[in-house]
Every structure is written in C-alpha cells, then in structure tokens.
Amino acid sequence: MPGNGNGEGTDRNTPRKELGAFLRSRRERLTPAEMGLPGSPRRRTPGLRRGEVAELAGISDSWYAWLEQGRVRTSEQVLRSVARALRLDEAETAHVLSFVEDTATEEPSPGWVSRNLLSLVEAMAPNPAVVIDPHWDLLAWNAGYAALLTDPARLAPKQRNLLWLVFRWPPSRRLLAQWEPEARSLLGQFRAHAARHPHDRRYAEIVGELMADPDAARWYAERAIADFQPAVRHFRHPTAGDLRLRYVKLAAVEEPGHHFLAYLPDDRTTGAGLRTLTGHG
Template sequence: MAITETAEPPESATAPLRQRLGGFLRAYREFLSPSDVGLPHTPRRRTKGLRREEVAALSGVSVAWYTWIEQGRVDTSRQVLDSVARALRLDEAAHRHALALAGFAPASEGWDTSYDPNLRAVLDGWPDSPALLLGPALDVLAWNSAYATLWPDPADVPEDRRNLLLLLVGDARHQRALPGWEPVAIDLYRHLRTRADRRPKDEDFRRLTERLRSARPELDAWWACRSIGDFASRTVDVVPADGTPPRAYGMTLLLAPQPQDAAILVMTPTRTEPTDQPSPDAPGSGAPRP
C-alpha cells in the first residue's frame, strides 16, 4: 500500500508544534540501535541511533520527506505518522503524543488555574488518604487534612512555590518525607511534558522548567529530555512529618475534568511491604529515557 506523504495541514499543526514533533521523533530515532529494529550493526558506524534514511525506509516514506518532518518544515498525513511511529517503536503514550503534536488531537492553549469546588469535597471525602489537587503545571491547588498531617503542610509554603515537582526536587523536607522521590519526580515530569508539548505558546511550562533548572542544575539531563508518558501508579514509603515510622501508600494520579489536564494525586494506605519502583520506562541511572 502506498503511503500518502502530503496532507491537508491539521488546524492545530502550527510551526511551534511541528518543531516539537521533529525534536520528539529525533530523540526517539537517536535512542534506537540498529539491532532494535532488526538491522545489522557495522563497527564503523558513527551515527547515534538510527540514520534518517533507515527510519524512512522502515516507514515507507522518502528520506527527504522524513527529514522535513524532523526539521518541522512540513505537515504530514496521519498514515505517515502512524508508519513512522511503528518504525521508531513508539509505545501507545508516545504515539498519542506524536499525533497530538501533528495536530491530530484536540489541544487548547493556556492553563486554566480555576477548579470545580466540588473537587475539594472529593479530597475531603478521603479522611485516611492524603490527596492533592494539581493544576496542569502540577501547581498545588488544594489538599485535604490527611495530606497536611502526613506531608509538610502546603499552607506553610509560599503560594508561588506550591508546585509538587518543584518541592520534590528542591525542598529537603519533601525529600525526607519521600526518600524515593527521584522516580516519582521523573514520572511527574514525563506526565507534564506530555501535556505541555501540546501548548507551545504557554509560558507556565517554560517558567517551571527554568525554576527546576535553577533549583537542581545538576539534573539538567532530566529537564532537557524529551521523554513523555503517563504517570505510573506505584507503592511508596512515606516518612510522616510527625516523626513516626514510615508508612506504605499506594500512589495514583487521577485525571480531573476541570481545569483541563488537572489531576488528583491520591495516596491510599497499604499493608504491603513498602517499595518505590520507577515506571518501566524510567532507567536506574536517574535520568529518563528519551
């Protein structure tokens, strides 16, 4: 079957989105090795990852067209993008993200920081399960009393610093409360990138990334990484703020209807042995895979 390279530009396939799509695909291309896709590896190979012509051949498109996609110069058909996704071995989340960047999924501009007051009642309905309502940029919008008892109380944090990711990577009290904070932070950042890449004109994500770089410049590989994905539920060991022994909680991120891309982070007490395992895509080195 012939693959149609040209396409009517999707409404949301703006130049900034095309650039992000190109960078996203390039990161995955450079991460793959020839053996990953059944190609022989030559000893004098200089290219990091796959060559563009190899991806083009595997996708069934011309080298020039695939090059233009990576360079953000063209809109392309969904058929081509599906084929490229298969060639690059994109998982479901990465495939959806690539389609969104190409304009084949709805995307709105800007974060809505308001939230449905009924969501506060949802949080308060969990007296034994610490919970946070998080905005699209992971700002802490609301919390329940169980959270303030277990963790450092967000009320004691200046409002402009009430961001879960910023607190996890830059606040000693939060790191003491969650000794295994790194895999959680990695997954939260991947979750955030999944949403933020679809809003290239939004400044909140850029400002947050700048603050993260300022707080932990040695983790710049995290902030520069193009890895995306949904947050993986896990069991974590939390050290209560009152100094009592650590407790095990199941940590889950639930998507909330308002504001768009907001979420509820809920921690359910568990009697299982406490562990803190990273998501399957998070490497042991501490840096997320591209």
C-alpha cells in the same frame, strides 16, 4: 514543498520542532544491529540514519527529514508508522500522536475549584488529597496532604507546584523512599504536557525553576516521556514512619484540566499512621 505558504506562523511550527527533536533523539538511540541492518565502519551518524527510519516507516526520505526539521504537518497514520519504526513504547507513542494537529480549540482550565471538589478533598481526610491544574499547580489540599508533605499555604504561591515539591523542596528526597524513579516518571509526564504548550508562560516558568536542579536538568534534556501509572508509593515519614500509599489520579469532568489526586493506605499500619498524623486516631 514544506513551508508556511498557507499562512501559518511560528506558533504552529514550534510544536512541530519539538516533535522533530523528540524523533531525532529516539532515532539516535537505536543501532543498526538492533534493527537488523548492516553496520558500516564509515558510519558517522549516531544511531540510525534518517533514510533508514524512513524505509522502516514506509515513507520518503525527504518527508521524514522534513518531519524531524519541524517543516511539515502529518497524519496520525504516518506518525504511528514512524513510532513503530523507532520502536517507541506506549507512552512515547502517545506523546508523538499528541502532536497531530487539531483545529479544535482547547477548553481553558478554570482558575478555581468547585465546592463539590473541595468537599471531596476534605472528605478524604485523614487520607491525603489534592487538586492540581494543567501546570500541576496545587489548587486545594486537605490536612492529610499537609501532614504527609508540607502545608502548601506556607510556600510562596509559585512554589505550590507538584514538580517544585519533588525537585526543589529538599525533604522530598528523604521522604520518598524511591525518589529517583518516581521523580523521573513525574518529570516525564510533565514534559509530555509542557511540550504541547511551548508558548505557555507558566510551563516555561516551572521548567526554568526545575533547571536549577542538576538531576531535573539532565533528565529533561534526555526528552524522556512517561505516562501515569497507578502505583504504591513508599514514604519514610519522620513522625509516622514507613507509609505505603496507593496513588490515585482522577480527572475532574466538570472542571477541564483539573485532576484530583489521593493517597490511600495500602495496609493497616499506614492507615493508623495517617490517623495519627492528622489527629483522627
């Protein structure tokens, strides 16, 4: 029987419940017709029944029910079978597999940025560059980043966050030409990280702030998950005009949890615009 007979407390169960809620949301979006299953006018369950998913995944009805209820731990093999049964995409499958429980302790992220990484950020000018921590808080940035968006030094410390800038800083909706799809993608990436740390106060604080935005609140409730994809972002800057920037993200191996983000010009006009913004041209 599932339970806490091994001495596990609620801290271990909370991620399981998040996983269960995610699986349920994906089960409810599928229809029997999509899966080649017979329909029924008496069907009351939105989407597939639990037993139907269990059959498609090759596991018992009760085990899948316990999985959705957050009552059991399970293996990568089972979760892969469930992901296939629910027709999860690559990002959703990776999200589900991230809940496979590991006894290894996650190495904490340092609260500082090394001299080497700071030098790299500065050397990128006039191209915008920034370093973020696991909560997507901005730790270091250059003049190009401040000129493209806003100078984070002018913001309150808790507002120096990538998600805050996208959803709570009003100019972002005019600055990003494709604001909605990019905002949805960033929120999906952030949710995948936050879901694995349900007791982290900073994640909870950021989510609470985001819920004040109607779009963020609605999309977050959908439990949409996304993974990072290199892309060209189109900015409509009030001073520099149209800018097309390739968005690059690199992990800082020497500083666990830190990522280096850079915006590289995709054409000569953008390069000239960045130089004008920062006084390099």
